[in-house]
Amino acid sequence: MKNKYIIAFVAVAMAISGCTKLNENISGQIGNEGVNSGNVADLLNGSYTAMRNPYQGPWGWWSLQEFPSDEAIVPTRAGDWDDNGAWRALHLHRWEADHSRISDTYKDLHGVNYAATNVLAFNPTPIQAAEARFVRAFAQFSILDGWGQVAFRDPGELAVKNSRVRKAPEEIDYLISELTAIIPILIDGPNYFANKDAAKMLLMKCYLNKGAFLNRTAPTFDAADMARVITLADEIINSGKYKLTPNYFDNFAPTNDKLSTENIFTSRNIxxxxxxxxxxxxxxxxxxxxxxxxxxxxxxxxxxxxxxxxxxxxxxxxxxxxxxxxxxxxxxxxxxxxxxxxxxxxxxxxxxxxxxxxxxxxxxxxxxxxxxxxxxxxxxxxxxxxxxxxxxxDWVYYRYSDVLLMKAEAQLRTGLTGNALTLVNSLRAVRGASAFGSLTLDNLLDERGREFFWEGVRRQDLIRFGKFLTPWQEKPSDNPRNLVFPIPDNQLGNTNYTQNPGY
Structure with a gap:
């Protein structure tokens, strides 16, 4: 049985409060009063718990990655599941800035962002600070992926002030710098806390998606960035700590903390x-x-x-x-x-x-x-x-198979096609699928779909591979504005935001 960890009320309150102006006033009153260094562990655990709202289950970030993709749909069945067309709007890419699921997810992701930032205001140990910085980077990466701009505050900064905003070039550089700095400090495990390999995987994702974040309509892939993806992947592979789990669904089972040999970062559930x-x-x-x-x-x-x-x-x-x-x-x-x-x-x-x-x-x-x-x-x-x-x-954020397929993608994008094919076929053999005769971007995207179906990554993959605007089943032609979500209407009181084009 997994040991239960304490959840600090103040951290959860901050995560729930989000970042509307009214809620900022409420959470901003917390300041630094009433919290001492003895509470840091509770605050840190609270930031992990805050991740449940946007990430765990199908209602938040998962819904924004899956229902706008070719993997998932919520059909309206007579009067059931209509919800004023909200689900249909996601699959058809017809959302607007007042879409409730987009707004709620945006708020909850920033709740994680600010809860983790708050930890840093109370003299955490170096390891505690590194964990909080990882959680913050994890949330900010999702916000950048979804909206192209990220609101942030410094530790201890009162929430009553308008959050400053970083856009793609600056935010990518910031995330790469943050993750590079904390990797040497983080410990090797356990996988339900921030750890070295989880941070390396997030850093790989920064380098792999960098070109897509900078130009979503025509992503480019710098050879030096792809080389960094390969180097980081090799560090994880050569550690010998992971291997593909023989029964694929054991990675997600009630006892996946014991059965999985490939889960690298999870959320612990009791x-x-x-x-x-x-x-x-x-x-x-x-x-x-x-x-x-x-x-x-x-x-x-x-x-x-x-x-x-x-x-x-x-x-x-x-x-x-x-x-x-x-x-x-x-x-x-x-x-x-x-x-x-x-x-x-x-x-x-x-x-x-x-x-x-x-x-x-x-x-x-x-x-x-x-x-x-x-x-x-x-x-x-x-x-x-x-x-x-x-x-x-346990909820699964990162798995070893993603390390392998990200490495293969970086190899393929830099002309190392034979090496990439061997790597992909080694994974397919374990999964019981026949070997590919050749590897292309199209069948690699399909393989990522098979490996990570319903894990909340499909929209990001489709954008990076240049396929998100193409028609697919029950979705017609598309508008380039949909490569990012709109800043929710209820956030535009922050004058540092610029609404994304087309909304």
Missing amino acids: GGSDAGAVKDMWVPPLHYNQNPSGYNGFSTLSDFYKKFEASDQRIGGAYAGMTNVSGVKVGFLIGQQYDQTGALIKDRRNNNLIFTPEVSNIETDANHLEVAGIRVIKYPIDYVNASTGKAEN
């Missing part, structure tokens, strides 16, 4: 008592009559599903401790669904529950409402703690 919203990774896709009873919402696209070979273990199947309990499988749920006894599950009209590949943004056929769309279960269901709603599965 089943039944202290956990984020991992359960929401399986409740929204499942049907009402499955176990657990679901919301019959989230689906994937048939064109994306077709990217998998039948032999690829990532496509899913039966999983011990789950399928024998409920009949639900991991991976992609398509066709007739069964319970643990092998009996057919019915829908609410007493028709067989047969999930179909066909799905539309708006479903109107009464016989198709409950079955449209292939469902996805990435995190095996924790039935032991199901009654509490607090699952044991």
Whole structure:
């Protein structure tokens, strides 16, 4: 059993407060009063806990990475899941500056940013400071990815002041400098705290995405930046600490802290008592009559599903401790669904529950409402703690397979095609997929889709590979403005912001 860690109320309050002007006044009153160096550990743990809101589960940053992509859709089923068109707007790229999910996620990411910054105002030890700086950099990288500009404050600076703002060139240089400085200070583990390899992975992502952040319509990839990606990858690979997990879904299981050999950075969840919203990774896709009873919402696209070979273990199947309990499988749920006894599950009209590949943004056929769309279960269901709603599965931020595929991408972009092909095929062999005969940017992007489906990285990948504006299933042609999200309307009281073009 994992040990429970203390959550400081003041840090969580700051994370929740976000960065609207009203909330800045509230959190700004905290200042430095009433907090001494003995509280630093609590504040630091609070900054990790603050990460749950935007990152853990499908409602925040995950939704902004997945539903605008070719991997996920929320069909409106008669009156269900319409939500004033909010989900549909994400998939169709028709959001505006008042979109509630964009606004809430922006606020929550800045809550992490400021909670981590606050730690630095109270004389942390060098290691504590390095951890807080990593958490801050992690949040700021996401904000830069999503909006192209990042609000920031200095440690101890009162929140009643307008936050200053850094845009892409300056922010990228800042993140690279920060991560380079803290890597020597951070410890090697455990993986549910900031560690050297997690910081190296974030630094790799800075170098790999740098050209896309600077020019999203036509990303470029500097050879020196790609060389840094390869060097950092080799440091992690040559450490010998990680290897690909034989059973892919063990990386996400309730006991993934014990089963996974490739998770590098996670969020620790303690089943039944202290956990984020991992359960929401399986409740929204499942049907009402499955176990657990679901919301019959989230689906994937048939064109994306077709990217998998039948032999690829990532496509899913039966999983011990789950399928024998409920009949639900991991991976992609398509066709007739069964319970643990092998009996057919019915829908609410007493028709067989047969999930179909066909799905539309708006479903109107009464016989198709409950079955449209292939469902996805990435995190095996924790039935032991199901009654509490607090699952044991640690949330996965970074995995070793991403180190391998980022290295392969950097190699491919600098002409080392043979080396990249060997690396990708070594991963595909473990996953049960056939070897590629050649490697291109197109099939490497597809491979990243197969490896990291529903992990909240797809939008970033599509932008970096120059594919985000192309039409795909249930999404027509696009507007270049959508390469970044709008600064939410309720944040524009900060005069240091400039609304992104087109909004």
